[in-house]
Amino acid sequence: MKKKNAVAPLLLAVISVIIYLAVGKTLHNAVTSSAVMKAQATVIIIDAGHGGQDGGSSVDGVTEKDINLDIALKLNAIFELFGFETKLTRSGDYSTDGSEKFNKRLDLDNRIKLINSYENKVVISIHVNEFPSKRYFGAQMFYKNGQNNVKWAEKTMSRLKTLQPENERVAKPINSALYLYSRIDCPVLLAECGFLSNDAERALLTDEKYRMQIAMALFAGYTDNIESEVNYG
Ligand SMILES: [Zn+2]
Numbered sequence: 001m002k003k004k005n006a007v008a009p010l011l012l013a014v015i016s017v018i019i020y021l022a023v024g025k026t027l028h029n030a031v032t033s034s035a036v037m038k039a040q041a042t043v044i045i046i047d048a049g050h051g052g053q054d055g056g057s058s059v060d061g062v063t064e065k066d067i068n069l070d071i072a073l074k075l076n077a078i079f080e081l082f083g084f085e086t087k088l089t090r091s092g093d094y095s096t097d098g099s100e101k102f103n104k105r106l107d108l109d110n111r112i113k114l115i116n117s118y119e120n121k122v123v124i125s126i127h128v129n130e131f132p133s134k135r136y137f138g139a140q141m142f143y144k145n146g147q148n149n150v151k152w153a154e155k156t157m158s159r160l161k162t163l164q165p166e167n168e169r170v171a172k173p174i175n176s177a178l179y180l181y182s183r184i185d186c187p188v189l190l191a192e193c194g195f196l197s198n199d200a201e202r203a204l205l206t207d208e209k210y211r212m213q214i215a216m217a218l219f220a221g222y223t224d225n226i227e228s229e230v231n232y233g
Contacts, residue, residue: 043118044079044086044222047111047125047180048072052095053102057130059196067205068126069093071193074215075124082219087121089114105179112183122149122187124218125180128205129195137198138167139214141221142190145173149187151228156189156221163213191218 048068050056056064072088079086089111090096096114097107115123129140139160143153153171161167174181174190181188193214194201204210 041120042085043121044084045089045115045118045121045123046072046076046079046086047089047115047123049125049127050095051090051093051107054095054104054107057128057196059130059202062196062202062206064128064130064196065093067128067193067196067211070208071191071211071215071218072126074212075126075218078215078219087114087118108180111180115184115186122222123184123189124222125188125190127190127192129192130197131195132197134197134199137195137201138164138169139194140169140192141171142174142192143171144181144188145176149189149225152187152221152225153189155224155228156191156218159217159221159224160214163210163217189218189221 048065048071050065050068052065054065056068058064069090069092073091076086076088076091095102095107096110097103098110099106115121129136139157141153141156141160143149150171157169157171174188176182181190194205196202196205
């Protein structure tokens with residue numbers, strides 16, 4: 001299968017304009033601040049959850065791995081456009097375990113190995129949710145406990161709430177029992193981008209424009225947090 005890694009120039013132009021309009025102030029401050037120069041020395045590791053034989057959640061033919069990958073690629077393109085160094089744990093529809101018979105543990109171990117091979121890094125892990133009851137909806141950000149990235153998760157939640165004003169979820173710590181996150185030692189944002197089990201939100205998540213908006217909210221949440229470090233750090 002053809003690897004989905006090239007972003008068409010037109011799309012990049014569209015992204016630039018949208019970002020300029022949506023978060024122009026943030027970016028203006030961002031490019032002039034030394035905190036951002038420091039941030040640009042940080043590798044942004046974007047982790048699209050699942051992949052290949054591991055589809056993650058799946059409802060009505062919509063599979064989590066595909067939504068995760070598309071948001072991750074869009075987010076990667078935006079970060080790159082603004083000069084950030086990025087790394088994707090996967091850039092196509094494959095698992096990272098390297099074996100023919102899917103091995104979840106190996107897949108996670110390889111992600112951990114890749115993440116831990118970088119010195120100065122942050123991780124944005126992209127997932128979507130599924131729940132037995134259809135009524136639950138809303139993107140939610142989780143942060144790694146014991147690290148000073150609560151503000152990052154909260155600022156990203158605020159950006160997401162401009163997309164979903166009825167979303168009353170709050171940023172929470174990542175469950176410390178989760179295998180991947182307990183084995184990486186850097187700031188982590190686990191972005192649960194919505195519920196596939198909610199009909200309206202699933203429809204949104206299958207819309208390319210909405211996925212772009214989610215990616216922009218994740219980017220803006222990151223730069224908002226850098227700004228706050230400039231003001232109060
Ligand atoms: Zn997942």
